[in-house]
Amino acid sequence: MTKYSLLILLVVIFYSCNPNKSENDKPVAKVNDKILYSSTVNEVIPVGISKDDSLLIANNYTHQWVKKQLLISKAELNLSDQDKDVSKMVEDYRSSLIIHKYQQQLIEQKIDTLVSQFEIDNYYRTYSANFVLNRNILKALYIKVPIPVPNLAIIQKLYKSDKEDDWSELQDYCFQNATKFDNFNDRWIYAQELLNKLPGKIGDEDQFLKRTKNYETSDSTHHYFVKIQEVELKDNLAPLPFVKEDIRKILLNKRKIQFIKNLEENIYRDAESKNKFKIY
Structure with a gap:
């Protein structure tokens, strides 16, 4: 901690705790005829923070104030009276x-x-x-399960199913095993929002969306399940x-x-x- 920083902190803390602050308000910095007082610095310091944090905020505020006053002073010297009349x-x-x-x-x-x-x-x-759409959108189901996938054959059956009982069972399964279980079946999202969640890169997005209903892929740690419900391609309403x-x-x-x-x-x-x- 520099002597200058310590001085700022001591001045701010002392006068923020002094009940006669208005009478004892002391300068913290001065640029030409402009003076920054401890009361002004104290106003920007939140109550209840640590001394180190108070010092950091006081230091930053003081330096910014000095820079601002120097810039104003420089502008005053270099601008015409007409330019300075704001x-x-x-x-x-x-x-x-x-x-x-x-x-x-x-x-x-x-x-x-x-x-x-x-x-x-x-x-x-x-x-x-x-x-008119400028990007592809879709409704879909997205599931991410850690490898090894528990009861792989069961989830492969459940996520593709449209039966209400299977949906309830799938929810129970995902609650216990899935890292991610996002149901976008009730709202449209941009296709990229979903595809970005998958490992690798889809080459032709339009063809993929046209031809794909159910999709599975894996990386080294997870297995991914996607069921695409509806698709609207770009350039359509x-x-x-x-x-x-x-x-x-x-x-x-x-x-x-x-x-x-x-x-x-x-x-x-x-x-x-x-x-x-x-x-x-």
């Missing part, structure tokens, strides 16, 4: 923040976030060209369930945009009717 930018940014906060507050209070299935279906039909959440977000966003447009127009018309502004 008051308009600050005011524009402040105005944008206030407007955004007000809009978001009203949106949270007024906007109905419920999007009906009818709206989703209608948008899907109307803009179907926007929902995405199934509605796959894009339903995206459509819901699109419709909500459109609703918000329209709400903001109406809000601005209503505020304008109200102010106009009460002669609150003049345009010369």
Whole structure:
């Protein structure tokens, strides 16, 4: 620990524990006429952490503060008065923040976030060209079992079966023996999400998905079982369930945009009717 680091830590700890901190606040660093006080450093240090962690945070914050002040000083020296005049930018940014906060507050209070299935279906039909797949998707079952596989013949029979009793038995088997048991039968996923879980590389993904129903492979430690239920290849229209959440977000966003447009127009018309502004 350097003397400088120790000094920072002692100053921060002492004055964070001192009930008269505002009276005893001491400088930690100085750049030109800018001073960093212990109270400011103390504000960024979480309560209850170790002295070593406090030192690390205090050190990092102090060095970053010094670098920032030096950079500001350098910029002040090298920029023209016109370039340094950021008051308009600050005011524009402040105005944008206030407007955004007000809009978001009203949106949270007024906007109905419920999007009906009818709206989703209608948008899907109307803009179907926007929902063409750019990657293959599938529904599948994925199982990973350590080698040696217990009762290999049994799991080979169970994972291929569509019988409800066999499914229950397969779940029991996987609970006891499988390292991974992922059931993607009830939702679409990108094919690569599944294929990346398998050892080796599938050469022609499209042909593999077209021809494969059940698939097994192994590496040095595990045996893998895959049952592909459904496939939709890229360049086909995405199934509605796959894009339903995206459509819901699109419709909500459109609703918000329209709400903001109406809000601005209503505020304008109200102010106009009460002669609150003049345009010369």
